Amino acid sequence: MTMPGPPSEVEPLASRQVALVDLLDRLLSGGVVLTGDVVLSIADIDLVRISLRALIMSIRTSPPGRDSGD
Amino acid sequence: MTERVTYAYAVARNVGGLEEAAAALIGVADAPVHLVRGTRGDELVLAVSGVSAQDFQEDALKDHLENLEWLEAVARAHHGVIEALAARTAVLPLRLATVYLDDDRARSVLESEWNAFADRLSHLAAHIEWGVKIYVEPSAQPSAPSPGSTAANGLSPGRAYLRTRKAQQSVRDDVYRAAQRAAERVEAAGRRHAADRARHRVQQGELATAPGENVVNDAYLVPIDHAEEFRTEVSGAADGIPGVRVEITGPWAPYSFAMPPAASGDAAEGAHS
Numbered sequence: 482m483t484m485p486g487p488p489s490e491v492e493p494l495a496s497r498q499v500a501l502v503d504l505l506d507r508l509l510s511g512g513v514v515l516t517g518d519v520v521l522s523i524a525d526i527d528l529v530r531i532s533l534r535a536l537i538m539s540i541r542t543s544p545p546g547r548d549s550g551d
Numbered sequence: 552m553t554e555r556v557t558y559a560y561a562v563a564r565n566v567g568g569l570e571e572a573a574a575a576l577i578g579v580a581d582a583p584v585h586l587v588r589g590t591r592g593d594e595l596v597l598a599v600s601g602v603s604a605q606d607f608q609e610d611a612l613k614d615h616l617e618n619l620e621w622l623e624a625v626a627r628a629h630h631g632v633i634e635a636l637a638a639r640t641a642v643l644p645l646r647l648a649t650v651y652l653d654d655d656r657a658r659s660v661l662e663s664e665w666n667a668f669a670d671r672l673s674h675l676a677a678h679i680e681w682g683v684k685i686y687v688e689p690s691a692q693p694s695a696p697s698p699g700s701t702a703a704n705g706l707s708p709g710r711a712y713l714r715t716r717k718a719q720q721s722v723r724d725d726v727y728r729a730a731q732r733a734a735e736r737v738e739a740a741g742r743r744h745a746a747d748r749a750r751h752r753v754q755q756g757e758l759a760t761a762p763g764e765n766v767v768n769d770a771y772l773v774p775i776d777h778a779e780e781f782r783t784e785v786s787g788a789a790d791g792i793p794g795v796r797v798e799i800t801g802p803w804a805p806y807s808f809a810m811p812p813a814a815s816g817d818a819a820e821g822a823h824s
Contacts, residue, residue: 491606499630501623502758503682503800506751506768508626512646513562513671517662 557651560584560632561804562643562661564669565596566674569640573598576635579628580606595669596716597661598636599654607650616648630822637804641676643668646807657674675805678746679778681771682800683737683753685727686763724795730766733789733797737767742785744777749807763796770807778802792813 558579563569569586577583578600586596605611615621617628629647651657661668706714741748751768759765773781784801789797 490598499800500758500760501626502754502760504626504630505622505758506682506754506805507644507770507803508629509646510751511749511770511809512644512649513668513809514646515649516666 554604555624556604556607557587557599557654557657558602558607559645559649559651559657559660560598560600560629561636561645562672563596563598564641564672565593566640569596569636570640576630576632577628578728579612579625584632587658587661589665591665595661595665595757597657598632599651599657600632602650607648612648612650620638633804633806639750641672642804643672643675644804645809648755671809671811674784674811675772675808677775678772678805678806678808679775679802680807681773681778681781681785681802683767683769683771684761684765684798684800685730685733685737685767685789686761686765686796686798687730688763688794688796727766729792730795733792733795734767737769737785737797740781740788741771743784744781745771745773747772747808747812751807761798770803772805772808 560695565588566585573584573586576598578584580602582600582602584598584600588596605707606615615625626647633642633644651660670818731810749770749772751770753768754761754765771781785797786799
């Protein structure tokens with residue numbers, strides 16, 4: 482496979498490198514979930530996310546949404 | 552020539568010059584970005600690029616997503632496209648790795664979801680997302696006292712140990728209460744300025760490299776004309792509270808608010824406010 486390259490030469494908003502962990506919070510649990518064609522069903526994406534989370538959050542194993550503080 | 556499929560980044564409200572701006576962008580795997588238009592009108596477009604079908608078929612993608620280097624490259628490319636579009640118009644970011652067989656299939660999704668996309672975009676227009684994280688500083692955790700001090704107190708090692716543990720627990724409790732105070736100030740700023748809030752899981756593990764323990768990891772949807780006030784108030788939320796740090800990230804495109812709260816079947820968020 483080819484490794485995807487860096488984003489565009491355009492530097493919008495601010496030219497800064499965001500932390501990967503903050504980006505993954507948003508890209509893996511945010512964004513509109515549409516059912517794609519080729520790929521993973523929504524349920525599969527959840528599976529991927531969970532296995533990924535296991536990698537990223539090496540400690541915490543509880544399901545997402547330690548939610549409702551108020 | 553390898554077979555190509557269509558990687559979709561975001562739905563965007565179409566504005567003058569967007570087509571040209573998108574055409575200047577490079578997306579996932581260095582592919583040029585272009586816009587897909589619907590037949591229902593010109594107001595909404597989908598930003599897409601071609602990717603290798605081989606890399607994005609189910610099995611390969613599952614493997615790739617476990618490869619942090621690959622994931623980071625795709626995530627940064629995805630984010631680069633979203634940010635560039637968000638600088639020009641209202642965008643509705645799509646979840647990472649949303650892929651269609653071709654542009655026509657992507658177009659049919661744009662058309663079938665047209666009204667929902669338009670509603671959500673009007674809700675998000677002129678808003679930005681701030682990330683707000685609260686940390687308990689590691690320095691606030693007491694270390695064990697030196698052995699000499701227990702001898703000086705005339706305590707047995709067992710009693711000295713218990714006393715130390717109790718003191719540590721009490722400092723910990725104090726620090727979490729202090730973090731709670733900072734969190735309440737952030738929430739108050741949110742009530743004054745924000746339209747919505749989403750909660751992310753606290754950051755732990757090898758990618759969470761910031762010092763201290765992350766105890767709050769929230770996102771706030773803030774109207775642009777309140778953005779700086781919110782930022783100022785939140786960045787002062789830990790003032791006078793030792794051992795607690797508030798970190799702000801952004802402004803982000805409204806990733807954490809792309810799904811309306813009711814339709815969000817995603818337990819990771821539970822956007823509300």
